[in-house]
Amino acid sequence: MLNTLYLPELREMLQHQDAEGLRVFCETLHPSRTADFMAGLTSSEQWRVIQPAELDTRTLIFSFLDWDQQIQIVSEEDLGEVALVIADLPSDDRVDLLNDVDPAIVKRLLDLLPVEERRDIMRLSQYPEGTAGAVMTTDVVRLKIDGTVRSALDELADQANDSEMVYYLFVVDEGNFLRGVVSARELVSAMRHPDQLLSEIMKTDLIAARVMDDQEKVAELVARIDLLAIPIVDDRGRLLGIVTHDDIIDVVLEEATEDAQQMAAVQPLEDSYMRTSVFELSWKRGVWLAILFLCSLFTAVALQQFQGEVLPWMIAFIPLVISSGGNSGSQSATLIITAMSRGDVSLKDWKKVVAREINMGLLLGGALALMGLATMYMFPTVLAEGSFAKFVVPLTLFLIVMAGTLTGSVLPLVFNKIGWDPAIMSNPLVAGIMDVLGIVIYVKVATLILT
Amino acid sequence: MLNTLYLPELREMLQHQDAEGLRVFCETLHPSRTADFMAGLTSSEQWRVIQPAELDTRTLIFSFLDWDQQIQIVSEEDLGEVALVIADLPSDDRVDLLNDVDPAIVKRLLDLLPVEERRDIMRLSQYPEGTAGAVMTTDVVRLKIDGTVRSALDELADQANDSEMVYYLFVVDEGNFLRGVVSARELVSAMRHPDQLLSEIMKTDLIAARVMDDQEKVAELVARIDLLAIPIVDDRGRLLGIVTHDDIIDVVLEEATEDAQQMAAVQPLEDSYMRTSVFELSWKRGVWLAILFLCSLFTAVALQQFQGEVLPWMIAFIPLVISSGGNSGSQSATLIITAMSRGDVSLKDWKKVVAREINMGLLLGGALALMGLATMYMFPTVLAEGSFAKFVVPLTLFLIVMAGTLTGSVLPLVFNKIGWDPAIMSNPLVAGIMDVLGIVIYVKVATLILT
Numbered sequence: 027m028l029n030t031l032y033l034p035e036l037r038e039m040l041q042h043q044d045a046e047g048l049r050v051f052c053e054t055l056h057p058s059r060t061a062d063f064m065a066g067l068t069s070s071e072q073w074r075v076i077q078p079a080e081l082d083t084r085t086l087i088f089s090f091l092d093w094d095q096q097i098q099i100v101s102e103e104d105l106g107e108v109a110l111v112i113a114d115l116p117s118d119d120r121v122d123l124l125n126d127v128d129p130a131i132v133k134r135l136l137d138l139l140p141v142e143e144r145r146d147i148m149r150l151s152q153y154p155e156g157t158a159g160a161v162m163t164t165d166v167v168r169l170k171i172d173g174t175v176r177s178a179l180d181e182l183a184d185q186a187n188d189s190e191m192v193y194y195l196f197v198v199d200e201g202n203f204l205r206g207v208v209s210a211r212e213l214v215s216a217m218r219h220p221d222q223l224l225s226e227i228m229k230t231d232l233i234a235a236r237v238m239d240d241q242e243k244v245a246e247l248v249a250r251i252d253l254l255a256i257p258i259v260d261d262r263g264r265l266l267g268i269v270t271h272d273d274i275i276d277v278v279l280e281e282a283t284e285d286a287q288q289m290a291a292v293q294p295l296e297d298s299y300m301r302t303s304v305f306e307l308s309w310k311r312g313v314w315l316a317i318l319f320l321c322s323l324f325t326a327v328a329l330q331q332f333q334g335e336v337l338p339w340m341i342a343f344i345p346l347v348i349s350s351g352g353n354s355g356s357q358s359a360t361l362i363i364t365a366m367s368r369g370d371v372s373l374k375d376w377k378k379v380v381a382r383e384i385n386m387g388l389l390l391g392g393a394l395a396l397m398g399l400a401t402m403y404m405f406p407t408v409l410a411e412g413s414f415a416k417f418v419v420p421l422t423l424f425l426i427v428m429a430g431t432l433t434g435s436v437l438p439l440v441f442n443k444i445g446w447d448p449a450i451m452s453n454p455l456v457a458g459i460m461d462v463l464g465i466v467i468y469v470k471v472a473t474l475i476l477t
Numbered sequence: 478m479l480n481t482l483y484l485p486e487l488r489e490m491l492q493h494q495d496a497e498g499l500r501v502f503c504e505t506l507h508p509s510r511t512a513d514f515m516a517g518l519t520s521s522e523q524w525r526v527i528q529p530a531e532l533d534t535r536t537l538i539f540s541f542l543d544w545d546q547q548i549q550i551v552s553e554e555d556l557g558e559v560a561l562v563i564a565d566l567p568s569d570d571r572v573d574l575l576n577d578v579d580p581a582i583v584k585r586l587l588d589l590l591p592v593e594e595r596r597d598i599m600r601l602s603q604y605p606e607g608t609a610g611a612v613m614t615t616d617v618v619r620l621k622i623d624g625t626v627r628s629a630l631d632e633l634a635d636q637a638n639d640s641e642m643v644y645y646l647f648v649v650d651e652g653n654f655l656r657g658v659v660s661a662r663e664l665v666s667a668m669r670h671p672d673q674l675l676s677e678i679m680k681t682d683l684i685a686a687r688v689m690d691d692q693e694k695v696a697e698l699v700a701r702i703d704l705l706a707i708p709i710v711d712d713r714g715r716l717l718g719i720v721t722h723d724d725i726i727d728v729v730l731e732e733a734t735e736d737a738q739q740m741a742a743v744q745p746l747e748d749s750y751m752r753t754s755v756f757e758l759s760w761k762r763g764v765w766l767a768i769l770f771l772c773s774l775f776t777a778v779a780l781q782q783f784q785g786e787v788l789p790w791m792i793a794f795i796p797l798v799i800s801s802g803g804n805s806g807s808q809s810a811t812l813i814i815t816a817m818s819r820g821d822v823s824l825k826d827w828k829k830v831v832a833r834e835i836n837m838g839l840l841l842g843g844a845l846a847l848m849g850l851a852t853m854y855m856f857p858t859v860l861a862e863g864s865f866a867k868f869v870v871p872l873t874l875f876l877i878v879m880a881g882t883l884t885g886s887v888l889p890l891v892f893n894k895i896g897w898d899p900a901i902m903s904n905p906l907v908a909g910i911m912d913v914l915g916i917v918i919y920v921k922v923a924t925l926i927l928t
Contacts, residue, residue, distance in 0.1 A: 055682045058702040090702070183665050192662045193644050193705075210661055211643045214634050231506045249730070251509040251541070252723035254644075254705065271722040272703035275729060279700070282733030283815045289737065290811035290904060291804060299816035300826070304833055308840040311808045315841060315878075318804050319848055322797040329793040330858065341787065342780040344795055345912045346773040352800075353742060353769050353905045357762045360741035364734045365750035375751070382755055389759040390766060397770055407781065427766075453741060453904065454804045461796045 032063045036075055045078040052079035052087060061090035069098040077107070085114040093126070100127050100135070109138035116190045118163040118273065121150045155296070158244045159237040161277060162258045162267035165190045169197050169224055171205050176220035178213055191255045191270045197228050204257055204265040206230045234259050237266050244269055245277040246369070284449075285367060289360065291318060291451035314451050321458035328462055332469045339407045340472060343419050347468050351426035351460030354390055356453040358383055358434030363448050366438065376439050383435040384428070391427035395420040414475050422471045426464050433459055483514045487526055496529040503530035503538060512541035520549040528558070536565040544577070551578050551586070560589040567641045569614040569724065572601045606747070609695045610688040612728060613709045613718035616641045620659070620675055622650045627671035629664055642706045642721045648679050655708055655716040657681045685710050688717050695720055696728040697820075735900075736818060740811065742769060742902035765902050772909035779913055783920045790858045791923060794870050798919050802877035802911030805841055807904040809834055809885030814899050817889065827890050834886040835879070842878035846871040865926050873922045877915050884910055 032051070039047045052060055052075070064072045064087075072091060076084045088096065088111050100108050100123065112120050112135065124132050124147065136144050146164055153159025167189045169178050182192060195213065197206040206228030216227050234257045235244045248256050248269070255268040284294035291314035295302050325348075329336070336344075362379065365371040371379060398420040402408050408415050434456045438448035483502070490498045503511055503526070515523045515538075523542060527535045539547065539562050551559050551574065563571050563586065575583050575598065587595050597615055604610025618640045620629050633643060646664065648657040657679030667678050685708045686695045699707050699720070706719040735745035742765035746753050776799075780787070787795075813830065816822040822830060849871040853859050859866050885907050889899035 056680070056684055056702070058684070059682065179665070179668065183668055192665075210665070214630065214643075214661070214665075217630065217634055229507070231510065233507055233509070249723070249726045251507070254722065271705065271726075272700070275700045275722075275726060278726060278729050279733070279819065282730070282737075283819060286733075286737055286740065286811055286815050289741075290807045292808050292812060295812075298819065298821035299812050300821050300829075304836045304840070307812070307833075308837050311805070311837070312841055312844055315801070315804055315808070315845060316848060319797070319801060319845060322800050323852060325796040325800075326793045326856075329796070330856070333789065333792070336792065338784065341784070341792055341795075342777045344792075345776040345780070345799055345916070346770070348796055349773050349776075349803075349905075349908060349912060350766070350770060352908070353766055354762070356741045356905065357743050357766070360737055361743060361746075361750050361758070364737050368730065368734060368749065370749040370751050378751075382758075385755045386759050386762070389755070390763055393763055394766060394770060397767060401774060405777075405781070454800075454807065457800060457803070457908075461800060465796070 030066050033066045036064065036067065037071070040071060040074055048075055049078040052076055052083055057083065057086035058090045060087050065092065069095040070102065073099050073103050073107075081110060081114055085111050089115060089119060096123055097126050100124075101131055105131075105135055105138055109135055113139055113143045116163050117146055117150060117165050117267070118161055121147055121160075125151065153237065156241055157237065158235050158239045158241055158258050158269055159266070161241050161244075161273045162237070162269045163190050163273075164267040166257075166265070166268045167192055167195045168202075168265065169195050169208070171197050171199050171225055173197075173224045174220065175213060175216045175222045175224065175227070178208065178224055179217065179220070182210070182213070191268055194253075194255050194257075194268070196257055196265055196268075197224055198265050202264045204232060204234060204259055204263055207232060207257070232257065234263075235269070236261065241269075241277045242281050245274050245281070248274045249278065250369075281367075285363070288447060288449035288451060289363065289453050291315070291454040314454070318451070318454050318458055321455070322461060325458075325461040325465055328465045332465065335469045335473060337411075337472065337476075339405075339411055339415070340418070340468070342405075344465070344468070347419065347422050347426055348461045348464035349457075350394060350423055351430040351464045352457030353430070354387070354427045355430035355434035355456035355460050358386075358431045359438055359452040359456050360434075362435050362438045363452060366442060366448055373439060373442055376436075379435055379439065380432070383431040387428035387431035390431065391424040394427055395424040398423045412476075418468075418472045418475050421475070422464075422468045425467050425471065426460065429463050429467065430456070430460050433463075481517050484517045487515070487518065488522070491522060491525055499526050500529040503527055503534055508534065508537035509541045511538050516543065520546040521553065524550050524554050524558075532561060532565055536562050540566060540570060547574055548577050551575075552582055556582075556586055556589055560586055564590055564594045567614050568597055568601060568616050568718070569612055572598055572611075576602065604688065607692055608688065609686050609690045609692055609709050609720055610717070612692055612695075612724045613688070613720045614641050614724075615718040617708075617716070617719045618643055618646045619653075619716065620646050620648050622648050622656050622676055624648075624675045625671065626664060626667045626673045626675065626678070629659065629675055630668065630671070633661070633664070642719055645704075645706050645708075645719070647708055647716055647719075648675055649716050653715045655683060655685060655710055655714055658683060658708070683708065685714075686720070687712065692720075692728045693732050696725050696732065699725045700729065701820075732818075736814070739898060739900035739902060740814065740904050742766070742905040765905070769902070769905050769909055772906070773912060776909075776912040776916055779916045783916065786920045786924055788862075788923065788927075790856075790862055790866070791869070791919070793856075795916070795919070798870065798873050798877055799912045799915035800908075801845055801874055802881040802915045803908030804881070805838070805878045806881035806885035806907035806911050809837075809882045810889055810903040810907050811885075813886050813889045814903060817893060817899055824890060824893055827887075830886055830890065831883070834882045838879035838882035841882065842875040845878055846875040849874045863927075869919075869923045869926050872926070873915075873919045876918050876922065877911065880914050880918065881907070881911050884914075 064075060076087050167185050169181060193210040195208045196204060199205050208224060208228045212227055216222055237258050237260055255270045257265055258267050258269060260266055287294050293310040362371060402416040402419060437456060438452055441448040515526060523546060527538050618636050620632060644661040646659045647655060650656050659675060659679045663678055667673055688709050688711055706721045708716055709718045709720060711717055738745050744761040813822060853867040888907060889903055892899040
């Protein structure tokens with residue numbers, strides 16, 4: 027919902043170059059709300075509105091603008107002014123932003139940044155997508171190991187404005203090796219003994235991640251032990267940066283979206299749906315559609331093989347039979363995949379899982395068989411085939427639902443065992459398998475009952 | 478993976494009642510790791526291992542134990558000792574835990590708690606599942622509005638150990654009305670002017686949520702503006718508690734799991750897969766399976782209606798045709814649903830979305846039609862039907878994929894428009910619609926081409 031409340035006033039202040047009025051507007055509200063109120067302006071107007079504000083506020087409001095508008099501002103506005111804000115952004119966010127900007131502009135912009143920031147951007151942008159390094163920020167409070175509580179508090183007051191996460195303070199030695207951590211909470215508690223050494227109050231059993239670790243693993247770790255931030259170290263244990271709680275939420279959301287897409291046979295998108303081109307989307311869907319098409323060919327071959335055995339009255343129920351198998355299979359697959367990704371189910375539980383799914387298959391298959399039997403009385407053509415014909419579809423339903431729950435639960439476990447992502451196109455693949463299996467079961471049941 | 482490294486040593490210390498050794502074990506490592514190392518012990522052994530540790534450490538380690546083992550400890554160990562840990566747990570976590578314990582034991586346990594804690598538990602457990610109230614904690618640092626920086630720092634040092642989130646300090650007036658917020662960062666920055674009034678440095682443009690707000694909405698808000706915690710107020714604006722970053726991650730994970738389950742036609746589970754009974758699971762799946770079964774009946778009726786028009790050679794390709802429609806439809810539905818839940822797509826984008834999906838339908842349908850045409854040369858029975866027969870399946874594939882992408886993208890938008898959750902059984906429902914539509918298109922195309 028676009029909030030247009032302040033737009034006329036803002037435009038008037040811009041026209042009259044009312045710097046004081048704009049500054050007050052920018053500094054009164056929470057930066058995210060200020061950004062919301064400006065959503066109806068062009069990116070150029072937005073940029074001019076925030077110029078009179080202090081740099082910190084300007085950067086914060088900028089970071090809450092729409093992504094596309096941030097990119098437009100970097101691409102079109104005065105690079106000298108843009109460089110100030112870029113230098114002030116959290117180090118991980120600006121790398122993400124610059125990744126989406128025309129490289130020619132990025133090159134000119136980098137030349138305008140202080141050498142330290144430039145190096146930082148170059149270094150961070152080298153970590154591959156999906157690693158801890160790609161989501162970490164280098165804005166971290168470092169304390170020297172020979173410091174005291176007093177010197178740490180002083181340092182904290184100095185660094186508080188430049189660092190993204192000031193509530194965990196990392197203690198390093200001369201070689202920048204991570205030696206301990208002190209929380210701001212502990213530092214404040216120790217305030218009454220200012221001469222105490224940091225090395226006495228710091229925790230040394232550190233939970234850290236390596237810079238090349240998978241971001242999903244890092245997120246799981248942080249989510250499990252409720253950290254605000256996790257330190258990221260290199261192979262030798264030197265402190266490179268931290269991944270903060272807000273980045274963890276982003277990773278969790280990203281991974282959940284990827285899983286959902288994989289389960290529906292779409293290769294995970296690297297960008298949002300709207301910003302991915304139709305060609306790229308088609309490619310990411312087409313690959314799997316083609317594979318599933320080839321799976322379906324088996325069903326066609328099977329059906330042709332059985333042509334003589336599929337009686338005319340049976341044709342009408344082919345989709346009913348195979349989709350019941352597909353649906354119960356997708357249900358099982360989704361339940362097992364989400365349970366595995368939440369850590370509720372692991373490979374060693376496979377016997378328990380299979381036993382539960384067999385029980386569910388019995389219950390659900392039984393229920394659907396009863397519904398199927400009742401349904402047969404709606405089809406006079408079936409009843410006309412003799413007193414046994416009406417049992418063909420119900421018995422098939424029972425068996426196919428059993429087969430669906432089993433396939434749907436075992437497939438993700440097998441994928442996991444051989445090291446694949448269990449989510450890979452699980453639902454359509456299960457449905458594809460159920461198509462072939464459904465035809466075979468249907469024909470075999472019919473032959474058995476009717477002869 | 479069970480870590481058995483310390484188990485023999487721990488068991489020996491238990492046997493010799495080596496309290497000092499156990500205390501050192503408990504206090505050396507991060508509490509989450511201590512809990513991991515104890516995973517191989519019985520719940521009773523775990524409880525005895527942590528007894529010698531200080532209460533804070535004991536509570537922390539306890540909170541990292543397996544959920545089932547926490548419940549077992551509360552149910553079986555000495556309630557006097559259990560009450561100490563329960564009183565020390567974050568207020569939201571203990572309510573969750575007690576919800577899973579036998580009510581008779583909870584009643585006895587409540588009698589052993591200080592009256593304040595008892596009232597707090599009673600109050601929190603009244604908020605319905607899924608509201609902000611149900612995930613909030615009441616352990617929050619409150620500062621008086623007439624205080625100074627110095628008094629706030631003192632207060633903070635006192636409250637630091639009892640509060641879950643000490644990094645946001647909420648300023649309230651005599652009526653407990655929320656008036657402002659000061660971050661610990663700001664307080665530390667202001668440390669050099671200790672006589673400054675809190676009312677001068679606090680932020681008054683507060684971002685808060687109501688206690689009955691949907692937890693999903695609260696999580697979205699926090700994720701968007703990167704808060705560590707959000708204050709929760711009643712209808713009149715009085716501070717009741719906070720929802721912290723770690724609870725937000727839990728909510729995000731819970732909602733993603735619910736979405737995935739709904740997309741696969743499973744009613745969201747209230748508990749994990751393993752802790753939900755087979756009967757409850759069967760019910761949550763059976764309801765939707767039955768609805769989808771009724772949808773499939775339409776396909777059966779349609780097929781029976783067209784019995785004369787479905788030529789024998791066409792039967793083999795029925796599953797191929799309908800599953801291609803179902804797969805492309807689920808792809809679209811999943812893409813749109815995940816994009817909507819991430820905020821990338823909203824209702825007002827519907828024209829753009831439909832245009833993109835039509836383009837994708839053209840590309841994907843065209844590709845599948847070509848594959849279909851090539852395939853026909855593998856089926857001599859089709860080629861024998863005359864020179865036009867081989868075009869029936871390809872043209873049907875083209876149209877059904879177009880219909881699939883359209884249905885899959887429009888259905889979630891329509892659901893959203895009428896106020897339903899777009900995720901509700903979207904994938905199987907789309908597949909069900911494509912079954913009927915697939916049959917109709919297949920028959921119509923055949924009639925058109927062959928006559």
